[in-house]
Amino acid sequence: MRKFLIPIILVVTIGLLFYMFGRPKDITPTPSSMVHSFTITDEKTFLENMIPHHQEAVDTSTVILSQTQDSELKQFTQGVVGTQTKEIVQMKEWLLSWYLVEYTPNSNYEPMMANLTEFKNKEQERVYVEGMVRHHQGAIEMAKKILTLNPRIEVKQIAQDIISAQESEIILLQGWLVSKYSEVKGEDKATHDIQIH
Numbered sequence: 447m448r449k450f451l452i453p454i455i456l457v458v459t460i461g462l463l464f465y466m467f468g469r470p471k472d473i474t475p476t477p478s479s480m481v482h483s484f485t486i487t488d489e490k491t492f493l494e495n496m497i498p499h500h501q502e503a504v505d506t507s508t509v510i511l512s513q514t515q516d517s518e519l520k521q522f523t524q525g526v527v528g529t530q531t532k533e534i535v536q537m538k539e540w541l542l543s544w545y546l547v548e549y550t551p552n553s554n555y556e557p558m559m560a561n562l563t564e565f566k567n568k569e570q571e572r573v574y575v576e577g578m579v580r581h582h583q584g585a586i587e588m589a590k591k592i593l594t595l596n597p598r599i600e601v602k603q604i605a606q607d608i609i610s611a612q613e614s615e616i617i618l619l620q621g622w623l624v625s626k627y628s629e630v631k632g633e634d635k636a637t638h639d640i641q642i643h
Contacts (some may be wrong), residue, residue: 451534474504486591489601490545493537496608497557499585500537503578509562510574516626519571522618526578529611535602541598572627579619580613 486492501616507523514520517637538549562570589605597605 460518465623476591486588486595488595488596489592490541490593491598492588492601492605493541494549494552495555496585496588497534497537497541497549498552499558499588500534502555502557502559503581503585504530505532506559506562506574506577510571514571518623519575522615534606537602568627568630572630575619575622577626579616579623582603582616582619586612 486495504527507526511520511523511527514523541547541549558581560573562574565573586609590607591604592601
């Protein structure tokens with residue numbers, strides 16, 4: 447019995463050390479911390495939810511792209527804008543050709559990202575990176591759900607692409623929260639009053 451206790455104690459100790467020292471410090475909650483419940487019942491609802499979700503990522507990434515001086519973050523936001531804009535166009539085409547529905551903005555969509563214009567400099571970047579982690583998690587959740595519903599090959603492929611790309615990006619972003627932004631505690635932020643819904 448004793449020989450099993452040592453590995454268990456080591457795992458628990460390592461986990462506690464990571465929790466105390468390995469995670470970003472003083473991360474301010476943003477609307478991206480909201481728990482979203484996406485109703486994905488078929489391909490159509492998947493497309494109707496993923497399009498505005500992607501658009502939010504494109505819009506917030508465009509803000510950061512225009513302002514950041516960080517070359518890595520600039521490259522990341524360029525990738526988000528390029529990839530997700532292309533996917534938005536494709537998903538709108540599918541809605542039209544498969545369901546004869548021209549996409550209109552989803553009034554029920556609740557933003558997951560903070561209003562970045564209310565922040566500046568490193569604080570703005572930190573809020574974006576933190577928000578994008580949870581935003582990606584929402585997209586992965588939707589993609590995994592549609593894969594359980596036996597979608598057509600085109601939707602299956604885009605869902606798999608989203609999962610593959612965004613799981614990798616989450617790891618990258620979480621690393622940045624430690625290496626780039628763990629000491630950013632709000633000294634650069636503009637006056638703001640973020641509401642959590």
